[in-house]
Amino acid sequence: xxxVTQSSRYLVKRTGEKVFLECVQDMDHENMFWxxxxxxxxLRLIYFSYDVKMKEKGDIPEGYSVSREKKERFSLxxxxxxxxxxxxxxxxxxxxxxxxxPQHFGDGTxxxxx
Amino acid sequence: xxSVTQMxxxxxxxxxxxxxxxxxxxxxxxxxLFWYVQYPGEGxxxxxxxxxxxxxxxxxxxxxxxxxxxxxxxxxxxxxxVSDSAVYFCALTSYxxxxxxxxxxxxxxxxx
Numbered sequence: 001x002x003x004v005t006q007s008s009r010y011l012v013k014r015t016g017e018k019v020f021l022e023c024v025q026d027m028d029h030e031n032m033f034w035x036x037x038x039x040x041x042x043l044r045l046i047y048f049s050y051d052v053k054m055k056e057k058g059d060i061p062e063g064y065s066v067s068r069e070k071k072e073r074f075s076l077x078x079x080x081x082x083x084x085x086x087x088x089x090x091x092x093x094x095x096x097x098x099x100x101x102p103q104h105f106g107d108g109t110x111x112x113x114x
Numbered sequence: 115x116x117s118v119t120q121m122x123x124x125x126x127x128x129x130x131x132x133x134x135x136x137x138x139x140x141x142x143x144x145x146x147l148f149w150y151v152q153y154p155g156e157g158x159x160x161x162x163x164x165x166x167x168x169x170x171x172x173x174x175x176x177x178x179x180x181x182x183x184x185x186x187x188x189x190x191x192x193x194x195x196v197s198d199s200a201v202y203f204c205a206l207t208s209y210x211x212x213x214x215x216x217x218x219x220x221x222x223x224x225x226x
Contacts, residue, residue: 004157031212033214040218041218042203042216042217042218042219043158043203043216043219045213045214048213090157090158092158094212095212096212100146100163100165100207101207101212102148102160102163103158103160103212103214104160105150105157105158105159106157107155107156107157108155108156108157
């Protein structure tokens with residue numbers, strides 16, 4: 001089974017801090033994704049990556065950046081955390097680019113910015 | 115463009131009732147379609163998928179048929195259990211790096 005591991009289940013940070021959310025997958029997947037999930041808004045794509053050192057903006061990239069130095073690891077960075085970034089963050093990975101492969105999700109990180 | 119529309123919840127059923135959660139989509143080309151389930155405090159888990167028209171995906175008693183003529187992928191289960199209480203997401207893929215488009219989710223509450 002595919003395993004997508006997010007480094008923290010719960011995280012509390014302060015406004016203005018630089019925050020790192022880490023995600024690791026163990027199935028050699030090419031594609032990795034970061035979403036945030038908010039009540040009433042569903043899942044919104046922040047960034048995705050289809051290869052090492054490659055990244056593409058999703059629907060809501062403002063205030064975020066990403067890093068993918070190794071194939072198995074995809075990091076989400078909040079450059080200067082703000083209270084409106086309090087949310088559930090979900091990482092996912094998928095195999096290849098042929099359009100019929102499912103995304104596999106981690107358990108999520110619930111981030112609170114105080 | 116690509117989009118997914120799901121029926122709004124919450125849906126509340128008694129145990130052993132029949133479940134239908136409606137999902138319709140708009141897509142360019144020939145997308146693959148998926149249902150995911152999210153239990154409280156967890157990430158999304160793949161429930162079933164269908165990759166071409168008339169395919170039926172099934173898993174754990176849930177079924178959904180890819181209907182190209184009605185652009186629909188409705189989720190059904192003949193007899194729900196309390197343990198099925200969760201949020202269900204319909205999704206489709208584009209062929210652009212496997213990018214997904216998710217519906218807004220439908221919360222299901224099953225009462226004993």
